[in-house]
Amino acid sequence: AQSVTQPDIHITVSEGASLELRCNYSYGATPYLFWYVQSPGQGLQLLLKYFSGDTLVQGIKGFEAEFKRSQSSFNLRKPSVHWSDAAEYFCAVGLTGGFKTIFGAGTRLFVKA
Amino acid sequence: NAGVTQTPKFQVLKTGQSMTLQCAQDMNHNSMYWYRQDPGMGLRLIYYSASEGTTDKGEVPNGYNVSRLNKREFSLRLESAAPSQTSVYFCASSEGSRGHTDTQYFGPGTRLTVL
Numbered sequence: 752a753q754s755v756t757q758p759d760i761h762i763t764v765s766e767g768a769s770l771e772l773r774c775n776y777s778y779g780a781t782p783y784l785f786w787y788v789q790s791p792g793q794g795l796q797l798l799l800k801y802f803s804g805d806t807l808v809q810g811i812k813g814f815e816a817e818f819k820r821s822q823s824s825f826n827l828r829k830p831s832v833h834w835s836d837a838a839e840y841f842c843a844v845g846l847t848g849g850f851k852t853i854f855g856a857g858t859r860l861f862v863k864a
Numbered sequence: 865n866a867g868v869t870q871t872p873k874f875q876v877l878k879t880g881q882s883m884t885l886q887c888a889q890d891m892n893h894n895s896m897y898w899y900r901q902d903p904g905m906g907l908r909l910i911y912y913s914a915s916e917g918t919t920d921k922g923e924v925p926n927g928y929n930v931s932r933l934n935k936r937e938f939s940l941r942l943e944s945a946a947p948s949q950t951s952v953y954f955c956a957s958s959e960g961s962r963g964h965t966d967t968q969y970f971g972p973g974t975r976l977t978v979l
Contacts, residue, residue: 755906783965794868794954794970795907802965841906845964850895850914851922852964854906 753778755844757855764832765863772827772858774842783845784825785852786816790838798840801825812836837862866890868971870955876977877945885940885974887955895958895966896938897922898930900951901973907954913938914961945978952976 754777764770776782783802787795799810806818816827825842842855868889877883889896894915899907909922913932927949929941938957942949953974958966 760904785967787970792972794956794972795968796970797967800967845966847964850912850920850964851909852968854908856904856906 753844753846753853755842755853755855757840757842757858759858760856761859761861763861763863766834767831770827770829770832770836770860772840772842772860774825774827774855776823776825776842776844776853778823778844778846780847782825783847784816784818785843785845786810786814786825786827787841787843787854788812788838789841789857795841798827832860832862834862834864836860868955868957868969870953870971870974872974873972874975876979877942878979879946881945882941882943883945884942885953885955885976886937887939887971888937889955889957889969890936891957891959891969892935893957893959893969894935894961896932897956897958897968898928898938898940899954899956900924900949901954902951910940910953942976945976947978950976950978 756775785800786798839857839859845852871886897912898910911930913919916935955971956968960966
């Protein structure tokens, strides 16, 4: 069955430190991969997406993600975290042939001064 | 350009009551979606509409109905609310009609509590 796993329910990093949020997926076909961010009280906003080509994709707000087919992973990274990055982050997989996007359970990021 | 708007923002219902959640988008998008978000479970698709005049079931449609009133509006109706429907509901839209490859644009959500 298709699934998206975000192993970390929450992560705390210091402001200025680097960040990596993990995402693993289970899907037999070519995945369409997304990272969304949800700030408190807001809807989700797209950070970046990967369909094909270069496996390192750049997104908004200084985020990037790397697709590794051999590891079924699509981890999100940022070199230096800002306090405004505190939010919940969702990894998602779009399923070919249907209208379904599977979302992970989310990782809540806390940023300490 | 307001994007995707949802009303109401908060709602408390008693078991068995009915209500309609409203959603509208001003981006001329073809597709619209309703999701529910529960703690530890991410977002789950309730219903979607790939184009005006069409609707289809998603992952968790039981207890809900939808109407794609026109290209802009997509409403979600709970006919007889149950405590299991306590959740945060998000409406989203996307430009194309391919679903899985589209970037989705989300509204701010409706927090629903069923007592």
